[in-house]
Amino acid sequence: MSSTSEIGHPVSLGKAPARNRRAPAGKRPRPPLKLGRVRIGFWMVVPGLAVYSLIVAYPTIMSVYYSFTNWDGLGTGSRFVGLSNYITAIADDPEVQQAFAHTLLAALCITVGGNLVGLVVALVLQRRNRLNYVLRLLWFLPAALPTIIAGYIWLFLYSPQGPLTEIWGKLFPHTPPPGFLGDPNEALWCIIAIAIWQSTGFAMIIFLAGLEGIDREVLEAAQVDGANYFGRLRHIVLPLLRQAMGVSGVITVMNGMFLFGEVIATTDGGPGYSTQTLATELFRQAFEFEKFGYGMAVGNLLAIISVAAAGIVLWVVSGRER
């Protein structure tokens, strides 16, 4: 559409008037120029869509296809095996089942823990002053670190010669220190703690942005009516933060489901099998055992439960509306 010809058409402000004036099919006159509707050509979005399709859409479709085969990743003949990869993963593979349980537990703890701490910190630091700006940064910077770096920092903190063991020895000289990452019963919890540490800052930022959007007059009215701090928090602020909770909850639950860097940096799935997650499992199946088809089935199961978990989060958050 060239704009010079459009200028000659009647100009309608707003959207309503043009809608009912649809000409019959066939040769219909150009719709009147709608201000606020600047139509750039489709060709302009083609490069963006092309890269996106190559990187996201195509591999997603292929992962569904390959998960029905026994492909080994080397390109040499693969056979269609139907649903058997999925059935094996769900029903027959105790390792994947354990990884599944670890992933669910981790995602639950990370979502609840990260958001709860993030919310409290956002409430405490919401007043705008210089001290709070500095403190917000302290809470946020761990979230900005690559997971692999966060993992290594905590690997040192948890190590038998590390600071946590030493502090424990000073506080409780008569009880042996916990094994942390070396103890199969504790390792997963130690990794969850790292992930919560990393997800708190992001949740805080989203809650701070949500708090900024709350109309001050509502709070003012409640205060005049005699509502105390916790009354205002429960009946006004938390319901109004629902959208922020949805956004932050979905992001943290997705991150929790895909727990990878922290595990690789600290335990690599061990000791034994105690910290394997579905993300590390799919990596292992594909590159250690060369079972690409099976790995993709695991990856797709992870994708399905992640989307389901995100849906549950949104349902829980909006469910309180009723």
Add this chain to the structure above:
Amino acid sequence: MNVNDAAGRGVARRGLARRRWGRPALHVTGRTVTVLVSLLFFSPVLMAFILAFRTTTEIDKNPLALPTSLTLSSIDSAWVQGSLGPAFRNSILVAVVAVIWLVASGQVLAYYIVRRGDRRAAVVMLYVLAGLMIPYPARALPLYELMTSLHLTGNLTSVILFQAGSLTPLSTLLYRGFLRRLPHEYEEAALVDGARPSTILFRVVVPLLRPASAAVATLTGVLVWNDFFTPLLLVGGSNQETVPIKIYSFVGEYTTEWGQVFAGLAMAALPIMVVFILLQRYLVVGLGSGLKG
């Protein structure tokens, strides 16, 4: 009347914040606790930076001691032996190219979706935003295979392409949020003056979206800089490794040179922290309005 006004302004300024504590002593205590808890939360990062200036033997002897003398030997060996220099070059190259792509294509896509507002725009929106819902582990392996068949594994191009494509939905979503709040008037004025739609986009809208671009660039830049899983697949083991992958190779299975590791961690973390400190206000604003749209 006057009293009410003052109270109202007080609430307005503080928002939900607690009423000022009755006794100053209590107020000071509350602040002190907040500061101490915040410092405790941050202490692992602080520790990494302090340990970067100590040698491995010193750290093994007494992990908690403050450094008695600052030594740059760990930093030097991380940079030289760990060859962090090339890794930095690779990471910067990937981040710069990918962010430029994301800022450019995100704006065009969001503009197409928001201002066109017809069925085709709705289809494009659903297609792109669906990418937000599909977690990427599912597509990591086919992507690896695709890059292998294009002979791009071990090549930075694959990482750049990956980051540009996989963050397109996020960048589009954020720009979409901003655009929906952008008043039409500027574009209308240009339209009445006879500007082409593409001219309006590049000469009117792009400059108006500068705060949004700061937010998008910060957020995607950090995500690109930190990403580990897929770059490990694509360039792990080659000489094109990015910083997080290089750091990953620092920790051996049996020997761990903690001094060198922390020096590497500190150097890798420093650029991100500086970017955040400088751009944090754009980030809060960006997330605030981008995610609401």
